Amino acid sequence: MTVIQAAWLGVVQGLTEFLPISSSAHLILTRELLGWEAGPVEIPFDVACHLGTLLSVLLYFRSDLVEMVRATPEVLTGAPGEPAQMAQRLIVGTVPIALVGWLLAGVIDRLREPGVVVLTLSAGALVMLVAERVARLEREAASLTLFEAFGLGCAQAVALIPGVSRSGSVITVAMLRGLNRKEAARFSFLLGIPAILAAGVRSAWTVPAGALSGQATVLAVGFLASGVVGYLAVAGLIRYLAHHPIDLFAYYRLVVAAALLVWLLAS
DSSP, X not given: OOXXXXXXXXXXXXXXXXXXXXXXXXXXXXXXXXXXXXXXXXXXXXXXXXXXXXXXXXXXXXXXXXXXXXXXXXXXXXXXXXXXXXXXXXXXXXXXXXXXXXXXXXXHHTTOSHHHHHHHHHHHHHHHHHHHHHXXXXXXXXXXXXXXXXXXXXXXXXXXXXXXXXXXXXXXXXXXXXXXXXXXXXXXXXXXXXXHHHHHHHXXXXXXXXXXXXXXXXHHHHHHHHHHHHHHHHHHHHHHHTTSOSHHHHHHHHHHHHHHHHHHHXX
16 A cells, blocks of 8 residues: 555545545445555554544544543433433443444445445435435434434444445434434534444454554554544534535435446446
């Protein structure tokens, strides 16, 4: 992997990890269409990019996270404050993806194919368009029940299938439950922190011996590119959804799915 490839893949990871267009789909497509083979550095590079995006979301939501950490003793009490309640929602919402990722990891890995991505990009786009037109968009994340948080966690778990989009699925389901777009995006990003961390740890666990030798520059470029672009993507999407519908991302998904279908049929 060259430095230019590392920078490009880092930008793709940072941008698509948080926008509702699926990071896994775009990484698969980038490697398929351009014929890039990362070789032995692929797994450690994925770890570096996950660490970059994790750092970006931690920095953006640092105030919320500090409040939740301070409220840790309240999490198990009968009358927790709002930061502790949010921590409870995130804990409950993380359970589904932890179970699915542990039990069905092999099945999910076999779904990392362009044909699957065509279907999931299209289906996700249609659900997003429906949500935009039927959702009431009146609630805030603070009104979510633990049962609803678990449901949003299930939506995040479904996004382990390539092309679904973790942020897209959570934002869409949250909107269908009445959350306004900005609050839906905020909860999606907070809920994604444990998922991104777990993905990085899982990848790091499988790094082969010697894979890091001589790859410091490539890994650093991927880390920085994904981190900087990831932070901009989080900030930009929250500002955008405060005043605009998610239709733009749905239409983009449909265009990408159509282009990929044409490419598959032609090849």
